[in-house]
Amino acid sequence: MAHLEQLDQYFKEQRDTHLEELNEFLRIPSISALSEHKADMQKAAEWLVQSFDAAGLENVSIDETDGHPVVYGDWLHAEGKPTILVYGHYDVQPVDPLELWDSPPFEPEVRDNKLFARGASDDKGQVFMHIKAVEALMKQSGKLPVNVKFLIEGEEEVGSPNLEKYIRENKDKLAADIIVISDTGMQGPGQPAVCYGLRGLTGVQIDVKGAKGDLHSGLYGGGVQNPLHAIVELLASFRDKEGTIAVEGFYDNVRELTEEERAAYEALGFDEEALKEEIDVPALFGEKGFSYLEQTWARPTLEINGLFGGFSGEGIKTVLPSEAGAKITCRLVPDQDPDEIVEKLKAHIEKHKPAGVTVTVTEFDKGKPFITPFDHPAIQAAGRSYEKVYHVPTAYTRGGGSIPIVAAFDEILELPVVLMGFGLSTENFHAPNEHFHLENFDQGLRVIGDYYYEIESFSKEELKK
Known part of the structure; x- marks a missing residue:
């Protein structure tokens, strides 16, 4: 010393x-x-x-x-x-x-x-x-x-x-x-x-295109697909109500926590109730069977980071927007490959693409x-x-x-x-x-x-x- x-x-x-x-x-x-x-x-x-x-x-x-x-x-x-x-x-x-x-x-x-x-x-x-x-x-x-x-x-x-x-x-x-x-x-x-x-990182932007321009909701509503409804339907397909990711194969290569790791995290005595108060939410939300620290340190995620399209100003505008989109990122854990995850996301989007719209996917930067x-x-x-x-x-x-x-x-x-x-x-x-x-x-x-x-x-x- x-x-x-x-x-x-x-x-x-x-x-x-x-x-x-x-x-x-x-x-x-x-x-x-x-x-x-x-x-x-x-x-x-x-x-x-x-x-x-x-x-x-x-x-x-x-x-x-x-x-x-x-x-x-x-x-x-x-x-x-x-x-x-x-x-x-x-x-x-x-x-x-x-x-x-x-x-x-x-x-x-x-x-x-x-x-x-x-x-x-x-x-x-x-x-x-x-x-x-x-x-x-x-x-x-x-x-x-x-x-x-x-x-x-x-x-x-x-x-x-x-x-x-x-x-x-x-x-x-x-x-x-x-x-x-x-x-x-x-x-x-x-x-x-x-x-x-x-955790690693990857993500995509999803762009949904409907008609060539905005449409009057009275004249076309009910007969033409609304890109905002389409993007909401598509986004809802990514996770179940408990937050488990529904993309086929998403969890295939996830390295599981060891018992020693889980014991070490539990020993930290993390106060989930204090966290709820700090960030002012009525409840925490995440994959069942895992603590908050396990969810945020050692489990992968799929999150919607941005959603756009249509009219959002004061009052109301009765249109079917011609375009809508969303930005999605995934936090990845050891043994998950960002390129493979993007391909699984693309396959999921293609499988769950609503009728009446065109969907394009743009990749973001990746990190392992x-x-x-x-x-x-x-x-x-x-x-x-x-x-x-x-x-x-x-x-x-x-x-x-x-x-x-x-x-x-x-x-x-x-x-x-x-x-x-x-x-x-x-x-x-x-x-x-x-x-x-x-x-x-x-x-x-x-x-x-x-x-x-x-x-x-x-x-x-x-x-x-």
């Missing part, structure tokens, strides 16, 4: 300096979705280069892609020891609506021990912590207990369209024993969690699900590091959301992925007044530093998937 005490002293002494450096990073409006911020994206990448250099990383470079660049750096002098690949992103979400921010989004401000700024939690603050953990270890002993590589991209907030190609073209450069990502959250305040799985067994040594080591700092048991969770590039790392590099998040679900990432709880910034620095020592004790063979 001596190294943890040394880390604690170092981070206490450097806290003000570190926060000002993080503020410099947060002041750069690196919004990847908006072309007018292209120069800011480059500026953020260059800031990372300087930070990598100052931390003691080597072979630092800005690597161009077909979009915004990635920033790479490494330290590879721990002979015979494992290599950790740290992934994160330096791009941030747009800030609209600006008028809802209590302080300017790119002028960091601390209130109630929370750092407010766009990117504070997602993901600049968490990337910064990894850099400073390396810097602390280098300052203390001039070396690291393990080898490290950093890969920080600039397009995560727009779906990482160019990163998979970069990974495939640089497999040797990115070779490692585990991948560590801090772009997720904790179970709650003071409750650390290691996320060992994420990911899982690393929660008893994997690298996952359990992360739990121990959390527990040393937070002094409470670590929760082992899955995430209901999707980070498509995580599955790409898993598939291409064939390495275990460890999701060590320090954010909280209440921190408004992607929304106005994004912030980062500084107690998790402080404790997270120590957790990361300790984790490198935890991994040092493993052989490369022990860390293989």
Whole structure:
């Protein structure tokens, strides 16, 4: 534990300096979705280069892609020891609506021990912590207990369209024993969690076309199919009244929860009654036979995200609209393939297509699900590091959301992925007044530093998937 005490002293002494450096990073409006911020994206990448250099990383470079660049750096002098690949992103979400921010989004401000700024939690603050953990270890002993590589991209907030190609073209450069990502959250305040799985994602838009134009409901109603009725009938066919998905073959490859996983989720003591109050609903709804956590972490979904067509203004307009449509997404779990699910959706739509209309299907982007067994040594080591700092048991969770590039790392590099998040679900990432709880910034620095020592004790063979 001596190294943890040394880390604690170092981070206490450097806290003000570190926060000002993080503020410099947060002041750069690196919004990847908006072309007018292209120069800011480059500026953020260059800031990372300087930070990598100052931390003691080597072979630092800005690597161009077909979009915004990635920033790479490494330290590879721990002979015979494992290599950790740290992934994160330096791009941030747009800030609209600006008028809802209590302080300017790119002028960091601390209130109630929370750092407010766009990117504070997602993901600049968490990337910064990894850099400073390396810097602390280098300052203390001039070396690291393990080898490290950093890969920080600039397009995560727009779906990482160019990163998979970069990974495939640089497999040797990115070779490692585990991948560590801090772009997720904790179970709650003071409750650390290691996320060992994420759901995948796929979806389609369904467009229903009836007559060549809107029709008078008095003249044509009852004799011509109404596209709105058709889309409602079609959508109703996707699930039964209990929420079970009725698409043929949808559940064929779903990996079932283990008894150990179900017991671990139950032990978390999740309060479903409190959730109902928080989101103000009279009852929860989901697939029978599964708890809320099981439903949202480990079971697939099919959800209608948007429904459009016809007249929705004030008053009434007696027409049969010529068009209607819906957007559908599915969250997928391990062993489900997004391409196969889309084909099953298309087959279902064709089978249940109402008469009198033409139906077209447009596919959305896809992301595969990911899982690393929660008893994997690298996952359990992360739990121990959390527990040393937070002094409470670590929760082992899955995430209901999707980070498509995580599955790409898993598939291409064939390495275990460890999701060590320090954010909280209440921190408004992607929304106005994004912030980062500084107690998790402080404790997270120590957790990361300790984790490198935890991994040092493993052989490369022990860390293989």
